Amino acid sequence: QKEVEQNSGPLSVPEGAIASLNCTYSDRGSQSFFWYRQYSGKSPELIMSIYSNGDKEDGRFTAQLNKASQYVSLLIRDSQPSDSATYLCAVRAGGTSYGKLTFGQGTILTVHP
Amino acid sequence: GAGVSQSPSNKVTEKGKDVELRCDPISGHTALYWYRQSLGQGLEFLIYFQGNSAPDKSGLPSDRFSAERTGGSVSTLTIQRTQQEDSAVYLCASSSPRTVQETQYFGPGTRLLVL
Numbered sequence: 001q002k003e004v005e006q007n008s009g010p011l012s013v014p015e016g017a018i019a020s021l022n023c024t025y026s027d028r029g030s031q032s033f034f035w036y037r038q039y040s041g042k043s044p045e046l047i048m049s050i051y052s053n054g055d056k057e058d059g060r061f062t063a064q065l066n067k068a069s070q071y072v073s074l075l076i077r078d079s080q081p082s083d084s085a086t087y088l089c090a091v092r093a094g095g096t097s098y099g100k101l102t103f104g105q106g107t108i109l110t111v112h113p
Numbered sequence: 114g115a116g117v118s119q120s121p122s123n124k125v126t127e128k129g130k131d132v133e134l135r136c137d138p139i140s141g142h143t144a145l146y147w148y149r150q151s152l153g154q155g156l157e158f159l160i161y162f163q164g165n166s167a168p169d170k171s172g173l174p175s176d177r178f179s180a181e182r183t184g185g186s187v188s189t190l191t192i193q194r195t196q197q198e199d200s201a202v203y204l205c206a207s208s209s210p211r212t213v214q215e216t217q218y219f220g221p222g223t224r225l226l227v228l
Contacts, residue, residue, distance in 0.1 A: 004155075034216075043204055043219040044156070088156065100146065100169065101217060103156040 003027060006089050006104035015113050019076040023089030023104055026070070032092035033065055034101065035074045037085045044088055048074060079111040115139065117220030119205050125226045126195055134190045134223045138207030145188050146208075146217060147180060151201040159203075162188065195227045 007022045021035070032051055036044035048063040050056045050072065056063045062075040072091075076083055086108050090101040118137040126132050138145050147159040158172035162182045173179070177195075182188040192199055202224050206217040 043222050045219070046216055049216060090156075100158040100161050100172065101156075102158065103148075105155040 002104075003093075003102045004089055004091050004104040006087075006107045008105075008107070010108035010110060012110045012112060013079050015079060015081060015111055017079050017111075019079045019083065019109055019111070021074040021076075021087050021089075021107050021109070023072045023074075023091075024070055025072070025089075025091045025102075027091070027093045027102075028067075028070060030067075030070075030091045030093050033063070033072045034090040034092075035061075035063060035072075036088040036090060036103075038088055038106070039085045047087075076109075079109075081111050081113055084110045117205055117207050117218055119203075119220040119223050121223060122221065123224045123226075125228065127228055128197060129194055131191065131193045132195055132225065134192075134203050134225070136188045136190070136205030136207075136220060138186065138188070138205070139209075139218060142207035142209045142218075143185065144208045144215065144217075145182060146206040147188070147190050148204045148206065149201045150204060150222075154201075156204065159190070192225075195225075197227050200225055200227045 004025050013019045035048045037047050038044045050063040050065045053065050053067055060077045064073045086106040088106045089104040120135045143164045145162045148156045150156050160180045161169040177193045180190045202222040204222045205220045208215040208217045
């Protein structure tokens with residue numbers, strides 16, 4: 001079992017729709033969770049971070065965390081073609097607030113006009 | 114302010130040669146990370162430096178890989194006797210653990226191709 005797994009995709013949604021990206025993790029002691037966006041040929045950039053159970057909203061993005069189910073998701077509302085990218089789920093294991101991240105394989109999102 | 118910088122941006126080398134990749138973190142960031150991203154693969158952790166502590170080398174794939182960080186700032190990742198499977202994008206990230214939950218900021222990467 002991979003430590004961090006994402007829905008394999010690719011995911012294609014029409015412009016204006018909600019895109020839902022999912023991630024599960026195996027280390028129950030994980031405390032910090034991140035969503036990065038990576039455009040083709042570019043480096044990852046942080047979109048959202050979440051540490052507590054529940055929802056965290058930032059503009060069109062909402063991260064959801066359920067530690068009991070070891071599940072974290074990212075919702076993108078009113079999807080735009082510029083949102084087309086690979087989305088990476090990352091988890092920091094253990095109880096520290098710093099240290100290495102373990103990444104999922106990524107989900108390719110395409111938003112078509 | 115300036116972000117994480119890496120050099121070279123691209124490197125083509127022959128199998129068996131040694132290569133050095135450089136990372137210059139964000140000023141003031143005490144933590145520095147190296148990751149590798151192979152074609153179609155996710156990001157793979159290689160090594161982590163935090164201040165003067167011993168580095169976490171648990172992700173280095175073989176003893177051909179080594180890294181150092183001089184003066185708590187610039188880091189160099191060295192790959193000896195390169196193999197074709199070393200071809201990947203090598204990403205450096207830095208962070209400031211002074212925040213409660215530190216965020217890692219990535220550089221543009223070095224694209225390494227071993228022929």
